[in-house]
Amino acid sequence: MELNVMQPDQLDDLIQGISLADYQVIGPMESNGAIAYEPIESADDLPRGIIDHQRPGKYALQKIQSSRFFGYTVSPFSWKKYLYPPVQTLFKAERNGQGIQLETDSHDVKYAFIGVRACELSAIKIQDKIFLGGDYVDLHYKERRENALIVAVECFNTCETCFCDSVGSGPEIPNGADIVLTEILESGEHYFLVRSETEAGQEILNQISLKDTENNHYLIKDAQLERVRAKLKRKVQTTGLKSKLLKNPDHPRWDEVAERCLACSNCTMVCPTCFCADVFDINDLDGNTKRERRWDSCFTSDFTYIHGGNIRHSVKSRYRQWLTHKFASWQDQFDSLGCVGCGRCITWCPPGIDITEELKALSIPPNQYKKGEINHV
């Protein structure tokens, strides 16, 4: 829909308007040395003038002289933690005289996410396909997702770890948001360009008196996006990648990366598209049970435990599962890549294993590959 101009002090009107429409507003804030997506009350909670630095195995915030609200890139945890919580009670079964009483989880909070990045919206769309597409719908995800309002914000900065461009998930905001904001802070002027993409989004915007755009606003917006695109230096060559990965299960690089990999699962935990979970029954001494679902990871040994043992015994085979799932078998399963280039798995990997570097090395035919080629710094 139409692009309008919103003043910085109206950002709080937007937040209050959303809150009045009965949403729980979740937005970025500085918390414990990182940007966290947490419930916010006003625009004052936003991390003004704070940027993040991310590189393999390293994360740091920096306070700079700027009144920009959305200068950081992405938080350690994506919005997945709300739509698909890390630990979730599926149901409780309590003894009740001779019988059993079942209580299922129901979720009546409507979330509004403020500051969803292009890669993150792409990830939500991938998870929509996983949990809502096909014959089996995940009702827990459905009730959270259907009611959620998404306010996407275009990126201004990028981190060294970002590569949305080369996997086609950014930096322009894909469709699927309710409201899209672009924060402009240049030539001494600070304002937002705002548009709605759904009725729910428009209803919220209707309550704020926005100004019309002038012609040059479109140019300013496009130029900002192009500057972001130019900053995205990290790339994945996706053409032909699937067959290169699947045809080379014994590529020597798998052994090299397995020497560094700690099988700690941090990468899969922070990935906004990873969807694996395990289910546990938690009993008490009175015979009551709670069934819980917890995020799981293909890096654990229990993950592939079947009768007789674990079928992915080596860390090499687990690392190979992760990378081939993201960039090869995901395509057969969900008709897209399993990676949106947010860079989280690179930043939060303690030894700083960089999937883009691994993919580059694995794309070299095994017989031409020399050990240590394409080396991490």
Next chain:
Amino acid sequence: MSNTKPKLAVWKFASCDGCQLSLLDCEDELLAVAEAVQIAYFPEATREVVEGPYDVSFVEGSVTTPHDEERIKEIREMSGIVITLGACATSGGIQALRNFADVNEFTNIVYAHPEYISTLDTSHPISDYINVDFELRGCPIDKYQLLEVVISLLAGKRPAIPTHSVCMDCKLKLNTCVLVAGNEPCLGPVTQAGCGALCPSYNRGCYGCFGPQDSANTDSMTEVWRHLGVSDDTILQTFRGFNGFIEPFKGASERLEEHKNH
């Protein structure tokens, strides 16, 4: 009625009692536990002694004396299920530091009359002497894991005690990683979960009190700590903590020692 309840015994070897105390620390659940099982031998809690055999024996502590070697075999013989509690029982404990040195030197320094001390040269986990049915890690153990084991025994199911990394639990709690964001040396990636990522939740690194996770890559962990600027001596000492005598922590500290001597 009461004779259908499983008979439970709690035994102590070389240890500090902390793990047994975790059982007493289950305040809210203790009465329910006492209802569900017959506490037949537990000197820390009651003077009453019911003769064996026992359905379940919990064993705390490591084997450090010739007498211990005999006693643990007897316990195995009179117990249906043997479950070891804590780092001492599952890996030899902090007292296994003697395994890397000369125990006589320690006894001479510590005791006024070392001649009265009858001790083995090394401290060993219980599983080096007998078959153990289940091991609970930690220094001390986690009371929720202990309850999970008791409840699972009663329910006849496998206890849900994961053997994956502390990082998994740290991420499930949505903590910000202190290693990546705080340059804090953290042993979480190579350590088995169980504590609920206690230390990182309070902004400090894990020092490995639950011992190695099932796929611990200690050499890569050493490299990560070196990159953080930690000295080899400190890394060596960290691997050689409560679980220093269990592989692969043992090998990691030995390789660092070798590296130092070359």
